[in-house]
Amino acid sequence: MRDRLIYILKHNKFIQKLYVVIMGFVFRIWGMFQKTDEKLVLFVSFMGKNFNDSPKVMYDYMQSHPGYKKYRCVWAFEHPESFSELETVRIDTPAYFKTALKAKYWITNTNIERGLKFKKIDQVYLNTWHGIALKYIGNDCPGRKDYNFDTLDYLVVSGDHDERVFKSAFNAKSSSYLRCGMPRNEELWLADDNAKAQMRKELGIPEDKKVILYAPTWRESTDGGKTYAIKPPIHFDKWKKELGDEYVVLFRAHHQTTKVLGVEYNDFIRNASDYLAVNDLMIAADILITDYSAIAFDYSILCRPIFCYAYDYDSYLAERGTYFAVDEKYPNKSCRTETELLQRIKAVDYQAECLNTKRFRDEFVQYGVGATEACVKAVFGE
Structure with a gap:
């Protein structure tokens, strides 16, 4: 109510x-x-x-x-x-x-x-x-x-x-x-490889796996404010087939999202929505996948690869509006389909993407x- x-x-x-x-x-x-x-x-x-x-x-x-x-x-x-x-x-x-x-x-x-x-x-x-x-x-x-x-x-x-x-x-x-x-981000500025290793251990990440943090933004209610559910058009079984040998995925819904639909969690896709300390998840992650969320700016402090999965790019941004064009400022251009996203991750030049993220960070996060x-x-x- x-x-x-x-x-x-x-x-x-x-x-x-x-x-x-x-x-x-x-x-x-x-x-x-x-x-x-x-x-x-x-x-x-x-x-x-x-x-x-x-x-x-x-x-x-x-x-x-x-x-x-x-x-x-x-x-x-x-x-x-x-x-x-x-x-x-x-x-x-x-x-x-x-x-x-x-x-x-x-x-x-x-x-x-x-x-x-x-x-x-x-x-x-x-x-x-x-x-x-x-x-x-x-x-x-x-x-x-x-x-x-x-x-x-x-x-x-x-x-x-x-x-x-x-x-x-x-x-x-x-x-x-x-x-x-922001005080909350000071921890990210100070995080090092030891902090990353410790967080991965605390989260129970296998030593032979890398971590993808998937954190989509909040979506407006479609039922007059009764719920704020999200149902991303994702087939995680496909993700597991393409990435499961190398990665685990931490799924983190926006704090105002009331329900995540169409997602079944397992050893590959892990539910991180109720985990209180989002900084822990970022410090542990090797790659961030988001869309239009402010987490992209926070994660950029770590200078690690960021991918934008913008499956509703035209409709969402037309409705909300943005201060700048995503494809002009983000570390790399957005992906509109799962196939494109998965191909980018599989072919990632990690060091080059780290430098792209640093450029993005330096423009938006100066303190x-x-x-x-x-x-x-x-x-x-x-």
């Missing part, structure tokens, strides 16, 4: 506008009667769906440094009962909004105000965001003009591309840009090492 209501708010302009005006006013009035707690920090990752990504990296940093023990950290989740070891609150409830109005510090990778505007002047708000954009996001999407990040104190950017996109997509102020890269410390110190001071 909650996802259905969110879908309606996103796609009905009148209801959306009414919600923003009325509820924003209500919370601003409510906030006048809530004293700011100088030691309270509110964390939200992916709208309360997960305990991961850059907010968790920052949280872990604070937990490991004695100077931040004085802060009380509260996490907002859809299902807080699953995180008994943390102090939590259920997102989108009166208790959540009361916590948001009281907390001195807000840290998120999506949003805290849930589409509203009620931040008080004395609150400090950092948004790490959650990916470099290929597809149009925010106000750049057709029919969307409701994003306004002008109250952010800090908005993390990974490079020049982010700065251009965030200005138009979020109405973000350049003065809020924190040029350090990374030291991101976590930079974000924490920006929010809480030196």
